[in-house]
Amino acid sequence: MLCAGVGKPLIKFNHCKKSIYSFAVPQRCPLCQKDVGPRKLEEAPVSIANPFTNGHREKCSFLLRPTQGTFLSACGVQRDGAGWEQSVSVPLVQPSMYGLMDQWDKYLEDFSTSGAWLPHRYEEDRHNCYTYTLTFINCVLTTEGKEPLDKSEFTEKHVVPRTRLASKYITVYRAIEECGFYVTDHADRE
Numbered sequence: 001m002l003c004a005g006v007g008k009p010l011i012k013f014n015h016c017k018k019s020i021y022s023f024a025v026p027q028r029c030p031l032c033q034k035d036v037g038p039r040k041l042e043e044a045p046v047s048i049a050n051p052f053t054n055g056h057r058e059k060c061s062f063l064l065r066p067t068q069g070t071f072l073s074a075c076g077v078q079r080d081g082a083g084w085e086q087s088v089s090v091p092l093v094q095p096s097m098y099g100l101m102d103q104w105d106k107y108l109e110d111f112s113t114s115g116a117w118l119p120h121r122y123e124e125d126r127h128n129c130y131t132y133t134l135t136f137i138n139c140v141l142t143t144e145g146k147e148p149l150d151k152s153e154f155t156e157k158h159v160v161p162r163t164r165l166a167s168k169y170i171t172v173y174r175a176i177e178e179c180g181f182y183v184t185d186h187a188d189r190e
């Protein structure tokens, strides 16, 4: 799964009682070959939001990006100046916690140099990038007097919906690159 090519805007329009995704509205419907023609306002094509954000511009967020096979790869802690341009971002700071933003980098610095996260401590399943991030978030939440996040709850509620949307976006995008369009039934509202 490589996202580097996900750059063109996606649009969706309705014809033949289907939702048709494409990079631009064609003159003729790819299913019935009829003129797409003038349309009512409610049938106007809509653009589909790109679920990827440039992670380097996000503050206080949990970022995910595909690596080969899985995003749970061995890492140690490092500072990346590049490589997160196409990532899925889960914002972590509620509007009520904006004061925290100033502290965030210091918290992260202290946390990362604590020694618990040296590369030799890395364990594939229990002590990895994902747990690093969650543990950090929970440190911050506790410091701020908030309830810590449960790993599976956080994953289910905040991570899975976004990665699911992102992978669907990639599927649609790749199909359009290959065939020029992608069709779903109206019941599918994404």
Ligand SMILES: [Zn+2]
Residues within 6 Å of the ligand: 015, 016, 029, 030, 031, 032, 033, 034
């Ligand atoms: Zn049609």
